[in-house]
Amino acid sequence: MKNEPAYQLPRISQAGMNMLVYQAILDHQDELKLFGGEADRPGFISLLTRQLLELKTGQVSVLDLQQVAEQLTDSSADLDAKLHDLVLIYDSFETAMLGKYVANTDLLNQLSDYLANVDLSHAHFYFDGFSQTQFSAQEAKLLTTLMQRAASVKVALILDQGTSTPADINEQSLFYQPARTYLRLYQIAKANSITVLPDVHATASRVAPALTQLEQYWQASATGLVSQRTETLADTQAVQLIEADNRYTEVARVAAIIRKLVAEDGYQYRDFLILTRHLDQYATVIPPIMTMQAIPYFSDVSQSMVDHPLVELITALFEIKRKHFQYADIMRLLKTELMLPKTDDGQYLSIDAFRDALFKTENWVLKMGYQGQRWLQKEDWPYARLQSDDLAR
Incomplete structure (x- = not known):
């Protein structure tokens, strides 16, 4: 495009x-x-x-x-x-x-018009992050184009069940907003004679039974399906409420509990899952605390793909082909650090060693002005590193 x-x-x-x-x-x-x-x-x-x-x-x-x-x-x-x-x-x-x-605001329309004439029969598209927001008219137009042209389009929504008719939507439900999104996508697909794939639900529970019980009671009471009666958890010690002054104190307390359970009760770090409604607000809090406590962790906070190394690598590959091995495109590719060379013993070069070699290569390329065919020649580049005493001689 x-x-x-x-x-x-x-x-x-x-x-x-x-x-x-x-x-x-x-x-x-x-x-x-x-x-x-x-x-x-x-x-x-x-x-x-x-x-x-x-x-x-x-x-x-x-x-x-x-x-x-x-x-x-x-x-x-x-x-x-x-x-x-x-x-x-x-x-x-x-x-x-x-x-x-x-x-x-014009780019989505342009993208939709462009994709309408592109072969997407082997492409699969996945969308996430729209559970609490509605697709705009432009986004809906683009989705319609993808539904018509692509092999498949899958949208992840936080829902209890799919809603194919307006009558199925409960305005008091905690899932009211994603239910409206589901209905809108369903109607778009039907209006354009597009096959709707069966819904795929998460089946394996990742939390304790007591927390699941609390969730079910909360949903039922929020929608008015049950009376406001008291219900006792099957395990009264499984859910604890702790008040914290700020996010740092909150995460520090959680990290301390995890360390204690691993050290004293035989738990493993993979047994723990930390959930929060807005993970992005903890993006700068969790890493330093987990690092300080020596707790291995993985954070699935959403990141923009604009500067993602994989996107940079793919873009650079096409630019290298199109512009025939120009300095800026090759360095853009190598600096993603996704293509590490192997040493003579078959092991991948360490990140530190690769960076050191890359910095020296870049300096030499800039000094000698290597472009195009120089990157494809079979002969090694001449490289000499002078010492201060060499100059004195």
């Missing part, structure tokens, strides 16, 4: 879009009924720009907005005036953007 003409357009910043909106107001000053005198009010342009971007994200075009304005004519003088002004400014804003700039 990087080579597509639309993708090559200059990216416009928030400030740039604010300027276009301000210019649109000035151009239609005499036609505006409500916004004409608001252009110089602090914060107004930013709010109006945000409104226009929300319309674009919601796949609401100028024509759609104009039709709504016509349908709601005479319903309210203020609403009529606002819709009238929005249509004028939105149309002017879109005209100013067309063929000259691209905003981040």
